[in-house]
Amino acid sequence: xxxxxxxxNDLINxxxxxxxxxxxxxxxxxxxxxxxxxxxxxxxxxAIKYSNQKGTIIIELKSKxxxxxxxxxDEGIGINKEDIxxxxxxxxxxxxxxxxxxxxxxxxxxxxxxxxxxxxxxIHIKSKKGYGTKVEILLSIK
Ligand code: ATP
Ligand code: MG
Numbered sequence: 001x002x003x004x005x006x007x008x009n010d011l012i013n014x015x016x017x018x019x020x021x022x023x024x025x026x027x028x029x030x031x032x033x034x035x036x037x038x039x040x041x042x043x044x045x046x047a048i049k050y051s052n053q054k055g056t057i058i059i060e061l062k063s064k065x066x067x068x069x070x071x072x073x074d075e076g077i078g079i080n081k082e083d084i085x086x087x088x089x090x091x092x093x094x095x096x097x098x099x100x101x102x103x104x105x106x107x108x109x110x111x112x113x114x115x116x117x118x119x120x121x122x123i124h125i126k127s128k129k130g131y132g133t134k135v136e137i138l139l140s141i142k
Contacts, residue, residue, distance in 0.1 A: 079127035
């Protein structure tokens with residue numbers, strides 16, 4: 001997570017975003033670095049891209065029974081209710097106005113889902129248009 005934040009530092013500074021990172025002390029999970037990097041980079045990249053100027057992004061890591069939960073929340077443009085089920089379809093991008101000058105391929109979440117499937121991880125996305133988005137990644141400790 002730290003490395004990913006470093007990689008996007010220029011964009012974070014340009015948008016004057018505040019990043020808050022909270023982690024449970026004894027929160028530990030072992031996953032292949034390639035998958036972890038791909039998933040975290042894509043979710044953090046979205047949180048940054050779809051944040052408004054001076055927004056706050058909160059990243060929380062906590063233990064949840066036999067799983068580790070990573071929640072990444074932003075206060076950005078949010079997602080239409082009708083679009084939530086399509087987010088993992090390759091090339092899907094929400095079609096509303098605020099989006100027009102934000103570039104992307106619509107592949108990030110499709111690839112993220114594949115990477116999580118490969119390591120038996122789960123992803124849940126909740127969002128309210130105009131208020132922000134919350135993405136939860138669940139990884140099994142075993
Ligand atoms: P890229 O392939 O470069 O990541 P992308 O960001 O458009 O392009 P995805 O990451 O797959 O593609 O996301 C798909 C769509 O879901 C986005 O185009 C956007 O409409 C919506 N979306 C994803 N994350 C967020 C978010 N945090 N806030 C608002 N909309 C989001
Ligand atoms: Mg993306």
